[in-house]
Amino acid sequence: MQEGTAKQEDIEGVQCTECGLMSTTYSVVCRRCLSGKLVKRKFDGRGRVRTFTILNVPSESFAADAPYAYVIVDLHEGCGTSGWMPGIKSAVDLAIGDEVVCRGRRGDAAIFVKTGG
Amino acid sequence: MSLAVAPAAATGQKEVHPVQKVCVIGSAMSKFGKMNETSRESIAATSMKAIEDAGIGPGEIDASFYSNAFGVTESQLHIGPLINTAIGLPDKPSLSVESACSSSSAALNEAYAHIAAGLEEICLVAGGEKLSHLGTMSATTYFAMGSDFRYEAANGVTFPGLYASMAVAHMKKFGTTQDMLASVAIKNHDNALKNPLAHFHKKLTREAYMESPVVAYPFHLYDCCPFSDGAAAVVVASEERARKIRDEVVEIAASERAGTTATLQDREDLTSIAGAALAGDRAYRAARIGPEDIDVAEVHDCFTIAEIMATEDLRFFGKGEGGRAVQDGVTRIDGKLPVNPSGGLKAKGHPVSATGTAQIHELYEQLLGKAGDRQVEGAEIGLAHNVGATGGSCSVHILKRRR
Numbered sequence: 001m002q003e004g005t006a007k008q009e010d011i012e013g014v015q016c017t018e019c020g021l022m023s024t025t026y027s028v029v030c031r032r033c034l035s036g037k038l039v040k041r042k043f044d045g046r047g048r049v050r051t052f053t054i055l056n057v058p059s060e061s062f063a064a065d066a067p068y069a070y071v072i073v074d075l076h077e078g079c080g081t082s083g084w085m086p087g088i089k090s091a092v093d094l095a096i097g098d099e100v101v102c103r104g105r106r107g108d109a110a111i112f113v114k115t116g117g
Numbered sequence: 118m119s120l121a122v123a124p125a126a127a128t129g130q131k132e133v134h135p136v137q138k139v140c141v142i143g144s145a146m147s148k149f150g151k152m153n154e155t156s157r158e159s160i161a162a163t164s165m166k167a168i169e170d171a172g173i174g175p176g177e178i179d180a181s182f183y184s185n186a187f188g189v190t191e192s193q194l195h196i197g198p199l200i201n202t203a204i205g206l207p208d209k210p211s212l213s214v215e216s217a218c219s220s221s222s223a224a225l226n227e228a229y230a231h232i233a234a235g236l237e238e239i240c241l242v243a244g245g246e247k248l249s250h251l252g253t254m255s256a257t258t259y260f261a262m263g264s265d266f267r268y269e270a271a272n273g274v275t276f277p278g279l280y281a282s283m284a285v286a287h288m289k290k291f292g293t294t295q296d297m298l299a300s301v302a303i304k305n306h307d308n309a310l311k312n313p314l315a316h317f318h319k320k321l322t323r324e325a326y327m328e329s330p331v332v333a334y335p336f337h338l339y340d341c342c343p344f345s346d347g348a349a350a351v352v353v354a355s356e357e358r359a360r361k362i363r364d365e366v367v368e369i370a371a372s373e374r375a376g377t378t379a380t381l382q383d384r385e386d387l388t389s390i391a392g393a394a395l396a397g398d399r400a401y402r403a404a405r406i407g408p409e410d411i412d413v414a415e416v417h418d419c420f421t422i423a424e425i426m427a428t429e430d431l432r433f434f435g436k437g438e439g440g441r442a443v444q445d446g447v448t449r450i451d452g453k454l455p456v457n458p459s460g461g462l463k464a465k466g467h468p469v470s471a472t473g474t475a476q477i478h479e480l481y482e483q484l485l486g487k488a489g490d491r492q493v494e495g496a497e498i499g500l501a502h503n504v505g506a507t508g509g510s511c512s513v514h515i516l517k518r519r520r
Contacts, residue, residue, distance in 0.1 A: 025268060025380045051289075051387055053281035054334040055273060059258045062273040070274035072282060072382050080382040084272040091334050096289050108271035 009102045010042040011081055011110060022079035045102025045110070047075035052085075052094055061107075069094055071112055083112035128399045135233035140359035140366040141516065142239075142352050143171025144478040149316040149347035149466030151249040156185050157196060159348040160245035161203040167350035168204070168241065172362055175204045178352070179237035181211045182228045184220030184244035184470035187259060191247055200243070217263040218419060219505035220244055221349070222374075222473030222512035228353050229372040238358045244470035245348030256344045263506045265380040277341050277420060279381060279507050281333040284422035286387040288335065290437065293425065295335060297440030299326045301421035302339045302463055304449055309460025311450075311491035316345045316466030340421040345466030349475035367484050370404035370498075371515040373397075377508040388437075390508035393417075394430040397502065400513040404498075408432040411454065411515075412496040413483050415476035417504040418461040427502050428456060431513070450491055458483065458491045476501040477514065484518040 013024035018035035024043065029036050050072045058066040062084075069088035073081050083102060088094050100112040145166035147159050154162070160183065168175050185196045193199075197211025216223035221244030228240035248256050257277075261270035264279060274282070287293045302321055309315035321339060329338035359366045377392035378384050384391070401407055408431055416431070418424035425439035433454055434442045442448060448456035459465045459479040462472060480499035482488045501514045 023383060025383050051282045051286040053278045055278050057332045059261045059275050060254055068273055070272055070278050082268045082272045082382045108267055
């Protein structure tokens, strides 16, 4: 359960070969065009915060980490994903539209950090 | 803005031809809050109260539909036969329905379908939960299992956090304010003061709201419904049977369900719950009415923003106008469109699997004029909106008083 240290971590997902819809959520049929032709692909972990919250009351496996942010990120490659931002302690530290990058993983959590101010 | 009856094509609705109309003939709920009984005991006792309220004996029930989503925390699954046996129906079929926080409205939809199709004449629908033995951290963790665990809970988010992230999006897009969120909580606490069975009987001031700890930005403690224990039950019957049992009946004019893309990261719009809007439009169409015809509504206010989004998704108000409406008092018991006169999940309490049937209980009392101090004057048509998780499952029921 070591926090990743790589500069940028790719995120795994799928893309529909018919309509192009991308998703990091497990799926076997495209939810937009219903094609079954999905291929696995990786996304560069760079994106922008679509929305967020800051958890003061965490669930058990994050008990030692609070407060921290949970973010929904629009990846620049055109796909939504979810992430964990340890160290974000209040809404002063984060805003919708902030540029973020995935830096690694802890378990299934995708660790995001802010980039470029 | 409002469309009296949505076209079938817009709601993806099939033309259905029920063999029988379905009516509510009895209902009951336990005191919500902290209880000493098990879910099994509470659901059985509350079911008997609903059966007595219906004026029938348990032997007249043809089939039962139960919900107890967190039964595993009491080391008990397959609760249906236990309740059926406890109330003297060991040979009758029971079905357990799990649909997160919308479990018992989904169960009601099953009972509705059985009666409408002519398969059964009288059904019992009951749900209940015990959560107080868990403690906040453990209950929060169990609740998070109703999210998309791999992508949501695994990234540290809790249920308050998921709805908080929708609130942040709603505030950014529409300028919804903290004061609007507070207005939902204050109204529902005021209403619960008039509900003897509510979890909270505590007036909430703006100051107490603001001073309460921040749970998940922007939510303070008082933006969140409590973890409650309790049970609620309804008895439903074909209109033919209902007319023989009761002089005055309440018809289920619509029982509709729909879904929303499960994981928030995949939704185009985080300020609305698409499945709730769809179930609402289907329900208006099935009942041949529009949002302007609703006299009273019980909506799924698990968090304050959820009530605001619900009143927009149900087209009571335009998109982004729900916050202003509650701030202006439109949804108070004495307002133009009373919302959550029971106190809602927020203050009546939210024993997960009891919530769907508790909403129906409140509407049944309201439509029969039995709601006491919280009675909405002249209520004839009521709507119940119940959401599972972040909207992956949505139910909308419309009840109509029939003389």
